[in-house]
Structure formats: structure tokens, C-alpha cells
Amino acid sequence: MEHLREAEREFREKIATLILAGFGLVTALAWNDAIQTLFDAFFPKSNGLIGKFIYAFVVTAIVVTLSLQLKRISEKKE
Known part of the structure; x- marks a missing residue:
């Protein structure tokens, strides 16, 4: 049971x-x-392939930066 x-x-x-x-x-x-x-x-004229790669790069950079900050905060609390 x-x-x-x-x-x-x-x-x-x-x-x-x-x-x-x-x-x-x-x-x-x-x-x-x-x-x-x-x-x-x-960036209104960046609708093509280059614009999408720039967008992906910017978002990736932001997410990596935020992830590193959250990891540091988490490690401080432990």
C-alpha cells in the first residue's frame, strides 16, 4: 500500500x-x-535574416546575463 x-x-x-x-x-x-x-x-529596417540574428544574439546575451546573476544570488543564499 x-x-x-x-x-x-x-x-x-x-x-x-x-x-x-x-x-x-x-x-x-x-x-x-x-x-x-x-x-x-x-530597428524597423532589420526585418530580414540579419535582423533575426541580431535579435537572437541580444536575447541570448540578456538571458545569459540574467542566468549568471540568478546563479550568484542563489549561491550567496547557500
Whole structure:
């Protein structure tokens, strides 16, 4: 019986993780659209391939910087 309860608990945890991942994806897509719109406002003539690569580079640089900052904050709390 204990094995069944453990399996049920793990199942609930996995479902919660999947639901949160889905919410995270929706949030990421919303931010992606907002950032693309902002980028287009500042660089209206960059609609081609080069503009998309510039956008991808800028977003990557921002995400890496934020990730490093969050890692440092997390390490300080430990």
C-alpha cells in the first residue's frame, strides 16, 4: 500500500511540473512577442535574416546575463 501512495505522490509531482512547464512556455512566448515588438520599434529596417540574428544574439546575451546573476544570488543564499 505504501508503494502505491509513493507512486501517486510522484505522479502528482510530475503533473504539477508539466503544468508549470506549460505556463512557463506560455510566459516565454508572451515575452518573446513583446521583445520582438520592442526590437522592431528600435530597428524597423532589420526585418530580414540579419535582423533575426541580431535579435537572437541580444536575447541570448540578456538571458545569459540574467542566468549568471540568478546563479550568484542563489549561491550567496547557500
